[in-house]
Amino acid sequence: MQETGQAGRDDAAPAGLCEQVTALGHAEPGTQWTPFHGGRSNRAWRVVAAQGDVVVKLYATGRENPLFPNDPAAERACLARLAGTGIAPEPLASGTVPEGAWLIYRHVAGGEWTSGAAPVARRLSLLHETPPPPGLRPRPGGSQALAAETLRLLAQCPDTAEKARVAAARPTGAEVPPAEGAAFLHGDPVPGNLIVTGDGLVLIDWQCPALGDPAEDLGIFLSPAMQMLYRGTPLTEAEEAAFLAAADPPAAARYRSLAPWFHWRMAAYCLWRGAASCAAEGAAMAAELAALARY
DSSP: OOSOOOTTSOSSOOHHHHHHHHHTTSSOTTOOEEEOOSOSSOEEEEEOOTTOOEEEEEOOOSSOOSSSOOOHHHHHHHHHHHTTSSSSOOEEEEEEETTEEEEEEEOOOSEEOOSOHHHHHHHHHHHHTSOOOTTOOBOOOSHHHHHHHHHHHHHTSOSOHHHHHHHHTOOOSOOOOOOSSOEEEOSOOOGGGEEEETTEEEEOOOSSOEEEOHHHHHHHHHOHHHHHHHHSSOOOHHHHHHHHHHSOHHHHHHHHHHHHHHHHHHHHHHHHHTTTTOHHHHHHHHHHHHHHTTO
């Protein structure tokens, strides 16, 4: 799958969006728009075009996400900055309709990532070494910042036994200071946002990039919750070891120090998403707490 598709929405693209994309020459009149399914935020369609298939993405509006913001301008800036690198798709056009902002990029031929963790680590290392576009949001780093973010998530959750369970799991290890400097982060390198092609991995869904600690991207990819929600199972110990062995050594070392805090934050995020009422989110939260218990 190439893009996120918001559950519960009509698969049909808005008429105004079809008209704008057609007027720009990126679709023919009457061309079928094939929706992508299985994602967790925006709507997107694959459109057959004479110059090559494209993806049309329509950004969702509504509830703000405290961990994964949905910023169309940031995605446009990232795709423009990464054009020609092979790290991200080729951007083609953008605009707005009453339903929200939209973006068109060249369709990437390939399949969603399911196995082979080392190439993911190498791709993220390449991104982290790339100069970022201006204006990306800063991501605070270190254990204190992660703890503060986790507590803010918990404060937005109703008082339940699950909330008490997550709150009680707060890590007790030594404080980890923020990283020195800040790298270009994807912000959401989950399996659904990694496309395997003949030329390597391509990262899609750039709506929540940031400047910050590279360990942040490593923590999102290694998250048992995210692996479960997108591919059905957490990484094995061998897969995690292969990923960290291929990652930038300082980033891997920082991840190991911060791993309990990443797991705690993700458990709180799953609760915020609705663990008490959603079986998948509940299982994902439990996987994070089980990982945290190893430390």
